[in-house]
């Protein structure tokens with residue numbers, strides 16, 4: 175069954191024509207909306223209309239098509255939509271509306287999940303960078319108790335001290351209100367933040383591990 179047949183099975187020409195404001199008399203005669211009709215010269219029944227004055231002729235779908243200046247297919251889709259008919263179409267009408275609705279929902283849940291991911295990243299990095307700051311402080315204290323001639327310790331320590339300002343700067347951005355700054359940090363320097371934080375933790379643990387060994 176074609177979409178046209180399904181639409182016509184659901185709704186009569188008389189119903190559609192009446193709903194367009196055309197008064198149909200008990201004898202099924204109406205003033206034709208397609209020509210300047212003073213006396214009813216259009217015959218309307220269940221399936222068709224026919225004007226004896228201007229020759230306009232068709233069914234529920236072609237009536238809507240003529241009134242709205244639509245193709246028959248678009249007119250059928252309009253009827254499906256206007257009357258909420260349970261008919262699926264390939265390219266338009268209810269299916270298109272459903273797909274648009276579905277896409278909107280998917281888009282919304284994607285935005286929510288990206289936002290969650292972003293907020294989690296901000297929280298995680300604040301935590302991680304604060305750990306780095308604490309490690310740098312600990313390393314500074316511990317380095318005083320360690321042999322400064324040790325190459326590895328010196329390199330690691332130099333790295334930590336060198337990156338200290340950077341860590342503080344990133345923490346300022348993450349802890350302040352400006353969403354745009356946080357977002358650009360996330361988008362542009364996310365990997366750099368992770369890399370430097372990881373390096374500091376490695377260097378810090380190395381220094382503290384050794385210094386504990388020395389102290390012990």
Ligand SMILES: [Zn+2]
Pocket residue numbers: 206207208209211216225226227228229230
């Ligand atoms: Zn007519």
